[in-house]
Structures are given as structure tokens and as C-alpha cells.
Amino acid sequence: MGISLDSILNTVKLGASVRGEMDAAIRVGVYVDATATPFLIETVRDAFVPQTTSALVRVERLGSLPATAKPDTDIAIVLSCGSPVLQARVQELVVCGPPVVVLAESSVEVPFIERDSRMLGLVAATDKVHLLASLARWILERTDKQTAFAANFPFMRIAAANRIIASTSLGNLATGALFFVPGADFPVMTLAQLGMMLRLAAVFGKPLR
Numbered sequence: 475m476g477i478s479l480d481s482i483l484n485t486v487k488l489g490a491s492v493r494g495e496m497d498a499a500i501r502v503g504v505y506v507d508a509t510a511t512p513f514l515i516e517t518v519r520d521a522f523v524p525q526t527t528s529a530l531v532r533v534e535r536l537g538s539l540p541a542t543a544k545p546d547t548d549i550a551i552v553l554s555c556g557s558p559v560l561q562a563r564v565q566e567l568v569v570c571g572p573p574v575v576v577l578a579e580s581s582v583e584v585p586f587i588e589r590d591s592r593m594l595g596l597v598a599a600t601d602k603v604h605l606l607a608s609l610a611r612w613i614l615e616r617t618d619k620q621t622a623f624a625a626n627f628p629f630m631r632i633a634a635a636n637r638i639i640a641s642t643s644l645g646n647l648a649t650g651a652l653f654f655v656p657g658a659d660f661p662v663m664t665l666a667q668l669g670m671m672l673r674l675a676a677v678f679g680k681p682l683r
Contacts (some may be wrong), residue, residue, distance in 0.1 A: 495621040496676040500529045503547045503572065505536040505563070507554035514553045514577055517602050521609075521629045525679060529626040536563050543570035548623075549613055550574045556583035568593055573616040577605065592616065607633065624677040634677045642670040 502522060506515060522531045532544070536552060541563040543550050550572045554560050560576075564586075567574045575595045578584050587596040595612050599605040610630040614620050614637060624634035 493676070495619070495673075496625045497526070497528050498619045498622040499546075500548050500619050500622050500626065501544065501546045502529070502531045503543050503550040503567075504531060504533045505541060505550065505552045505567070506533065507536040507552065507557050507560060507563075509555040509557045509583075510553035511555055511579060513600065513602075514555070514579065517605060518551065518553060518577065521606055522627060524626045525628070526626055528622065536560075541566045541570075543567050543572050545571070547572040548617055548619060551609075552576045554584070555579055560584065561586045564594070573613075575609065575612055577609065610634075621673060621676050625679050631677050635674055638670055638673045638677065642667070 504518060504522065524531060532547075534541075536554065536559075538559060547570070550567045550570075552560075552564060552567070552574065554576060555578055564574060564576060573593050573595070575597055576584050576587060578596065578598045579600050581587075581596060581598045584596050584598070587594060590596065590612070597605060597608045597612060599608065606629045610633040613623060614630065614633055617623060620634050620637065624630045
């Protein structure tokens with residue numbers, strides 16, 4: 475069973491769509507508390523270097539004044555090892571709208587976050603690899619701009635690729651279960667695989683062709 479012209483055209487359209495996803499504007503707000511350690515500051519500074527002009531990282535100090543986030547902020551990241559004003563500042567950021575994650579070296583330093591929610595979370599670690607891997611998963615679960623985030627910040631690419639592959643595998647599993655004629659599912663699965671390759675190319679910053 476061959477692949478129709480319409481299916482090929484749909485794949486071309488998907489390529490254009492993925493290109494649009496990769497170029498989506500993303501805004502990250504980083505808020506640095508006075509108690510943030512050099513480890514946290516250096517880890518985030520090195521990780522959040524945009525790879526395209528579509529991403530912008532804003533850095534602000536977190537102190538006695540109320541914390542605010544611009545309306546277009548996609549994710550707010552707070553660096554702190556615990557302070558008397560931390561809870562109030564974090565609550566103010568949550569009210570502004572973006573998902574907020576606090577990065578710390580120990581969960582003991584941020585006792586008011588007992589569990590992650592859709593809008594608030596905590597990532598605590600003293601190991602750079604673990605901290606960034608956990609942060610990547612946290613962000614990807616809370617944004618609809620996964621391709622753009624991964625294309626701009628390389629530390630997020632493995633987590634994004636895993637999500638793309640898992641989603642495609644589940645889709646193909648469902649497709650295989652719906653077709654009863656051997657080989658009838660081949661065109662559908664082939665197009666799904668092509669779509670997966672386009673998304674992986676975008677995530678890793680490779681040309682879409």
C-alpha cells in the first residue's frame with residue numbers, strides 16, 4: 475500500500491509547522507535571591523544561553539521589593555537557599571501567571587513547597603547533571619513550547635527527545651491495534667516516523683530538509 479500525495483503534502487506542512495514551533499518566542503525570568511550559592515548561579519547562567527534570537531532570558535534580583543513577572547514570561551526560575559522573604563516573593567510570582575520553580579541545594583531550605591503542582595515546584599540538588607535534568611523535565615511538562623525550549627537550551631534536548639519518541643511510539647501502538655489487514659498501517663506509521671524525525675531535528679537544532 476503506497477503513500478498518497480495528500481499524505482506527502484501533509485508531511486511537508488508538518489515540517490513547516492515544526493519550523494514554526496522551533497522559532498516560537500520564549501521568555502524566561504530568572505530571579506536570584508541573596509542566599510543563592512555560586513553553584514546555583516553558575517549552573518543556571520551556563521545552561522540558559524539562548525541558541526536563537528527567539529529566546530530571551532531576563533535576570534533580576536529577589537529582595538525586599540515585591541516580585542513581578544512580565545505578561546509574556548513562559549517560566550520563572552528562582553534561585554535561593556532559603557530566606558525570610560522567599561515565600562512571599564514566590565507567591566507574588568505565581569500570582570503573575572507563569573509556572574514558578576525554585577532551585578535550591580536542599581528541600582529543607584524551601585519548606586513551604588511540599589509537593590509540585592502545575593504552577594509551582596521545587597528542584598533541589600547539589601549535582602549539576604541531576605539539577606538540570608530535573609529542571610528540564612519540570613519545564614517541559616508545563617509548557618506548550620517544548621521544541622523552542624529544547625532548540626534554545628541544549629540541556630533540555632535529551633528530555634525533549636525522549637518525550638517525542640515516547641509519544642510517537644504510543645501513537646504507532648494505537649495505530650497498529652486499529653488496522654487488521656497486514657501492512658495497512660505502514661503508510662500511517664511511516665508518516666508518524668517522518669514527523670518524529672522532523673521534531674527531533676528541530677529539537678537538536680538541525681536543518682529541516
